[in-house]
Amino acid sequence: MSAGSFITLEGIEGAGKSTIAHYLAESLSRQGISVLLTREPGGTPLAERLRQIVLERGNETLSAVSETLLMFAARALHVENVIAPALREGRWVVCDRFTDATRAYQGGGRGVDAALIESLARAVHPQLAPDCTLLLDLPAAAGLARARARNAGAEDRFEAETLEFFERVRNAYRTLARREPERIHLIDATAPLEAVQRSVQGIVAGMIRA
Numbered sequence: 001m002s003a004g005s006f007i008t009l010e011g012i013e014g015a016g017k018s019t020i021a022h023y024l025a026e027s028l029s030r031q032g033i034s035v036l037l038t039r040e041p042g043g044t045p046l047a048e049r050l051r052q053i054v055l056e057r058g059n060e061t062l063s064a065v066s067e068t069l070l071m072f073a074a075r076a077l078h079v080e081n082v083i084a085p086a087l088r089e090g091r092w093v094v095c096d097r098f099t100d101a102t103r104a105y106q107g108g109g110r111g112v113d114a115a116l117i118e119s120l121a122r123a124v125h126p127q128l129a130p131d132c133t134l135l136l137d138l139p140a141a142a143g144l145a146r147a148r149a150r151n152a153g154a155e156d157r158f159e160a161e162t163l164e165f166f167e168r169v170r171n172a173y174r175t176l177a178r179r180e181p182e183r184i185h186l187i188d189a190t191a192p193l194e195a196v197q198r199s200v201q202g203i204v205a206g207m208i209r210a
């Protein structure tokens with residue numbers, strides 16, 4: 001489907017995805033590449049409204065399956081309205097989280113059946129997969145400490161989860177990376193930011209040359 005390149009950033013809370021996504025988009029733009037920087041859940045007005053629903057902490061129970069369906073509803077809007085059109089125009093898309101996040105959080109973290117997740121992925125983006133995924137990996141405690149230092153106590157529904165939950169998410173991500181080593185690049189996110197940026201540059205330079 002894609003004429004442009006589709007790069008996704010993944011990892012647990014505080015791994016540095018947003019920081020690196022902005023850095024990468026700016027760096028590609030400076031090299032004359034037309035880039036769209038976007039995020040999930042969100043990326044369109046309606047999908048951003050769904051983001052609010054899944055992130056805010058409320059009294060109503062949101063089951064793991066409901067959460068999964070909302071993630072894919074937001075993703076369907078995002079793919080149809082933003083990602084697919086940009087790729088068709090030959091633009092590069094840098095996306096802060098995509099379906100691997102559902103595999104890791106809802107699958108690994110919450111125990112949602114992998115077959116359900118894969119069937120929703122096939123329905124929502126049958127011909128679309130990232131060309132390259134940058135998985136920023138660090139221990140859950142370190143990521144949460146960074147995220148909490150930045151948030152000053154205002155935690156969303158996920159950030160209020162236990163350390164064990166984020167360890168399961170991290171393990172699920174690492175399993176995905178072992179299964180698809182060509183697509184998913186595991187990057188040590190405990191390294192200083194400049195070192196992480198250099199790793200990312202090295203990986204993406206190969207895509208620009210290709």
Ligand code: T5A
Pocket residue numbers: 011012013014015016017018019020039040041071097098099100101102103105106146147150158159189190191192193194196
């Ligand atoms: N979700 C999402 C699902 O459950 N399923 C899904 O399918 C999808 C798509 C989204 C939530 O939704 C869940 C996962 C999430 O819980 P979000 O806000 O998009 O929430 O994601 P978060 O992970 O919560 O975003 P964060 O901002 O917490 O993490 P980032 O983007 O990884 O981290 P970033 O770049 O903001 O950096 C955090 C802090 O660390 C510093 C930064 O300066 C910043 O202060 N930092 C570093 N410090 C030292 N060394 C480095 N190398 C550093 N890199 C960054």
